[in-house]
Amino acid sequence: MEDIKRRLCDIVGERFVSDRAEELFFYGRDPGLMPPHSPDFVALPGTVEEVREIVKLAFREGVPVVPMGAGMTLTGLCIPRKGGIVLDMKRMNRILEVNDRARYTIVEGGTPTGALKAYLDAHHPRLRFSIPDSPAATTIAANVMIHGQGRLTQQYGFNSDMVTGLEVVLPTGDVARIGSCSLSPDWFSKGAPLPDLSGLFLGWLGTTGVITKVGLKLYPRKKMREVEIFITDSPDFIPDIIYEITHTEMTEDINIFAQPLPLIFKDNHHVVVYFTGDTDEELEFKKKSVFHALDRFIKNKDGGFMTVGPGMKQSLLDMPQRSASTFADVTKGGGFEYSGPIILVEKYPQCSRKLDELAEKYDLKYHATARIIGRGHAMMFAFSFTFNRADEDMMDRVRAALREASEFALSAGGVFWKPTVDEQRRLLQAMDPVTRRLMQMIKRNLDPSGIMNPGNWEVP
Amino acid sequence: MSEAGSMFTLQFDEAICASCPSGACLVKCQYLEADREQAKREMLKIFRGEDSRVLQECVTCYACEEYCKRGNHPFYLITQRREEKGILTAPRAITRQWINIGEPRGKYEVGEIKERALSFGFMPQFKDIVKGKLFEDVMPGYFFGQEYFCNVVYIHFANTAVIKERLPRVIRNIQELGVKEVVFMHDECYAAFSSLAPAFGMEVPFKPIHYFEYLYQRLEGLRGDIRPLHIRVAYQRPCSNRLCPRTHRWVPKILDLIGAELVTRTYQDENALCCGSIFRAMYGYDLAADVQARNIEDIVKSGAEYCVFNCHGCQNALSDRLARKGVRPIHMVELCRMAIGENPGFEVP
Numbered sequence A: 001m002e003d004i005k006r007r008l009c010d011i012v013g014e015r016f017v018s019d020r021a022e023e024l025f026f027y028g029r030d031p032g033l034m035p036p037h038s039p040d041f042v043a044l045p046g047t048v049e050e051v052r053e054i055v056k057l058a059f060r061e062g063v064p065v066v067p068m069g070a071g072m073t074l075t076g077l078c079i080p081r082k083g084g085i086v087l088d089m090k091r092m093n094r095i096l097e098v099n100d101r102a103r104y105t106i107v108e109g110g111t112p113t114g115a116l117k118a119y120l121d122a123h124h125p126r127l128r129f130s131i132p133d134s135p136a137a138t139t140i141a142a143n144v145m146i147h148g149q150g151r152l153t154q155q156y157g158f159n160s161d162m163v164t165g166l167e168v169v170l171p172t173g174d175v176a177r178i179g180s181c182s183l184s185p186d187w188f189s190k191g192a193p194l195p196d197l198s199g200l201f202l203g204w205l206g207t208t209g210v211i212t213k214v215g216l217k218l219y220p221r222k223k224m225r226e227v228e229i230f231i232t233d234s235p236d237f238i239p240d241i242i243y244e245i246t247h248t249e250m251t252e253d254i255n256i257f258a259q260p261l262p263l264i265f266k267d268n269h270h271v272v273v274y275f276t277g278d279t280d281e282e283l284e285f286k287k288k289s290v291f292h293a294l295d296r297f298i299k300n301k302d303g304g305f306m307t308v309g310p311g312m313k314q315s316l317l318d319m320p321q322r323s324a325s326t327f328a329d330v331t332k333g334g335g336f337e338y339s340g341p342i343i344l345v346e347k348y349p350q351c352s353r354k355l356d357e358l359a360e361k362y363d364l365k366y367h368a369t370a371r372i373i374g375r376g377h378a379m380m381f382a383f384s385f386t387f388n389r390a391d392e393d394m395m396d397r398v399r400a401a402l403r404e405a406s407e408f409a410l411s412a413g414g415v416f417w418k419p420t421v422d423e424q425r426r427l428l429q430a431m432d433p434v435t436r437r438l439m440q441m442i443k444r445n446l447d448p449s450g451i452m453n454p455g456n457w458e459v460p
Numbered sequence B: 001m002s003e004a005g006s007m008f009t010l011q012f013d014e015a016i017c018a019s020c021p022s023g024a025c026l027v028k029c030q031y032l033e034a035d036r037e038q039a040k041r042e043m044l045k046i047f048r049g050e051d052s053r054v055l056q057e058c059v060t061c062y063a064c065e066e067y068c069k070r071g072n073h074p075f076y077l078i079t080q081r082r083e084e085k086g087i088l089t090a091p092r093a094i095t096r097q098w099i100n101i102g103e104p105r106g107k108y109e110v111g112e113i114k115e116r117a118l119s120f121g122f123m124p125q126f127k128d129i130v131k132g133k134l135f136e137d138v139m140p141g142y143f144f145g146q147e148y149f150c151n152v153v154y155i156h157f158a159n160t161a162v163i164k165e166r167l168p169r170v171i172r173n174i175q176e177l178g179v180k181e182v183v184f185m186h187d188e189c190y191a192a193f194s195s196l197a198p199a200f201g202m203e204v205p206f207k208p209i210h211y212f213e214y215l216y217q218r219l220e221g222l223r224g225d226i227r228p229l230h231i232r233v234a235y236q237r238p239c240s241n242r243l244c245p246r247t248h249r250w251v252p253k254i255l256d257l258i259g260a261e262l263v264t265r266t267y268q269d270e271n272a273l274c275c276g277s278i279f280r281a282m283y284g285y286d287l288a289a290d291v292q293a294r295n296i297e298d299i300v301k302s303g304a305e306y307c308v309f310n311c312h313g314c315q316n317a318l319s320d321r322l323a324r325k326g327v328r329p330i331h332m333v334e335l336c337r338m339a340i341g342e343n344p345g346f347e348v349p
Helices: A002-012 A021-027 A047-062 A115-121 A140-145 A235-248 A280-293 A295-299 A310-317 A325-330 A345-362 A390-412 A421-430 A433-446 B016-020 B036-047 B053-058 B063-067 B074-085 B091-099 B124-126 B151-159 B161-176 B187-198 B213-222 B239-243 B245-257 B277-283 B284-300 B312-324 B334-338
Strands: A041-043 A064-066 A085-088 A095-099 A105-106 A165-170 A175-178 A210-217 A224-232 A254-258 A268-278 A303-305 A334-339 A366-373 A378-388 B108-111 B114-121 B141-144 B179-185 B207-210 B231-236 B260-262 B304-308 B328-331
Touching: A002 A041, A002 A280, A021 A041, A041 B213, A047 A165, A047 A210, A047 B141, A064 A210, A095 A115, A105 A175, A115 A140, A140 A210, A210 A366, A224 A235, A224 A280, A224 A310, A224 B091, A235 A254, A235 A268, A235 A280, A268 A280, A280 A295, A280 B284, A295 A303, A295 A378, A303 B091, A334 A390, A345 A366, A345 A378, A345 A390, A378 A390, A378 B151, A390 A421, A390 B091, B016 B036, B036 B053, B036 B074, B053 B074, B053 B328, B063 B074, B063 B239, B074 B151, B074 B161, B091 B151, B124 B141, B151 B161, B151 B187, B161 B187, B179 B213, B187 B207, B187 B213, B187 B239, B207 B213, B213 B245, B213 B277, B213 B334, B231 B245, B245 B260, B245 B334, B277 B284, B277 B312, B284 B312, B304 B312, B304 B334, B312 B328, B328 B334
Parallel strands: A041 A085, A064 A085, B114 B141, B114 B179, B179 B207, B231 B260, B231 B304, B304 B328
Antiparallel strands: A095 A105, A105 A210, A165 A175, A165 A210, A224 A268, A224 A303, A254 A268, A254 A366, A334 A378, A366 A378, B108 B141
């Protein structure tokens, strides 16, 4: 072990290696409910070459490597379940290029979403990207790698669909370029017209390589942004409401939320609809289209647009939103976790009722959120619970509720998003056997010695 | 409705309606078409519990309460009959949301509550503007929270049951503070105790004072501090002021005192237009958009530099669009504070 530490120091410098207990303590856990497990070392590489050298060292020595962005997944994906080296990518945070005509950017693998946002605000105010609602420290590479979603997901799909190219250090230490950048200086496509090899890395939770560069699509940023909330008293109306709104193709993001507190939100389901425009007229036309699309619900008294006060409006327009942090402290003690399956929008009523049932059964404070993906192709439905970290019993109840929520989601045709290790196992068990075998072939070929984030996506 | 709630019945006199020489309640209505005879006929049908198109078409602008100079409460009657017939004005979710918001949980008193105190209703945000010399003689001494909330808004939703249930308790809560006079910072609250409660036979054991009257008296006392503003202002009159129309006379008096010129508009005084906020929530896009567009165009055309608001709801609904058209939104309290040289919280040109 001393030898590995010395060699890590040789690669990245002594300052960027640690095996001190207090640091390993933090790198051994995330803010969620998964049990902790300490790494043996933490290393912070500053270049692709350093990442290569570390991975080659790990490959030679058979030591696990766990790539880490900001460690915000809540599902334990960066917890080094078998020890080894946590590869903290935060030093690789440079924005390498913005092509404002082709609307894409190339960033290093540890670049936080907040840094890209700030950079675009300052230098390219007519461009934006799909900002997720996770904290601004979340890295772009980790977000696309877990198939994250953001403000533009309703329009353009998962954030991973917006990738235009990758640079990946393979488990052998080789550096692979994925997409147009493999044969051109231009990072305009992650696959087409070539075979799309990005699928070997996106969604694999760091088990097939370390992403060191990401090409990401940028989109027009309009001058104005607005929000409206349509409310209804029954979850049964939600699928039709979403269908009608998405049919207009006039909106930016669409979220849904339901929660019993504060009282203003009790008993109703809230469809939060975002609009953008360069002029009052453009904005008004879009709003009008959406309002009219929902006329029949208003006429039948099944739903209406609520008044959104300036405080609530500002909070909803924030990117990222801070509501999750507020919710996390409802029970005091700062705990928050959710099971967020990707599932059809038509399953919203069942998901909502299941969440009510679980909250009552386990006596928990809850919050339902859904984000529409694509034009209603699917949604991420979050079964969210808040808990007190000092209350073991409450944490156990949350674990049990989340387990039941996951079982329900799978039985209802959903697929877990950023699954815990346990959920990964359940997915693999339920999966079509040929698909499972294909995953096994890929994993074994890319990571023959099983050093990459072991414990995750371990296909039996 | 609870047993207590069912005790309160609307004081509506059929004879007053039958002998009405004008039918003004509906003849003047900006949203319904009716001549004098039709107006009387429809109101009597409503009184007798018969079906009337008015029950379907009324948009709840409250204006008929003002148009009826004989104090017969046509809007309260429409509301009550709608409720009895189960005619929903708003989507269920909107009504439910408002009922939940006002659920009587929360009762806050700040400072020393003396015989005269301020009521912020359930809008603590008033603390951001209610300050300075104008309020020196009562502040800090105010109360707010759902248990002091007037609940009048539910007449928009044809739901007097909630009001009958909650308002007597609110009256009791205020009485228990030992106040003799209450200055209400929102005219819907003032109307609750000066109009609605008496109309339903509820006794009010304190004197409600509208904040316009209070402001005028304070400004009179501070005449020496007033620096005439020399600005042109338009006034956005809210629906709630229709329930206490006598307080409207304070607007020109206050503006005159502080040297602000009240511009002439098409939509002012009895002809004022709704901010559209409630229309939007209840009926969707078209009515609200039409009313807001006409209203804003009228304000802009009037040449006003400022639009003065009495109600936060109106201010929220219209501020952004007015500001983008070069008209500065401001609350009446902020304008008065500006006139005595206080900073209303934003840069004054």
